[in-house]
Amino acid sequence: MVSKVFAPTARAVRAEIIECESSDPKDLSVTLLAKMFAKYPKLEQEIAKRA
Numbered sequence: 001m002v003s004k005v006f007a008p009t010a011r012a013v014r015a016e017i018i019e020c021e022s023s024d025p026k027d028l029s030v031t032l033l034a035k036m037f038a039k040y041p042k043l044e045q046e047i048a049k050r051a
Helices: 001-004 027-038 043-051
Strands: none
Touching: 027 043
């Protein structure tokens, strides 16, 4: 009964698999950032302000 109360709820948005050219950490991070900036355009500006 306790597990039902404290268990996390299912997410409405599923995780997205991001295709990358290689498993190199630099390539992975560049691909992830490009996807994030495409989805959230203001994010890049906010990060640049704080850098």
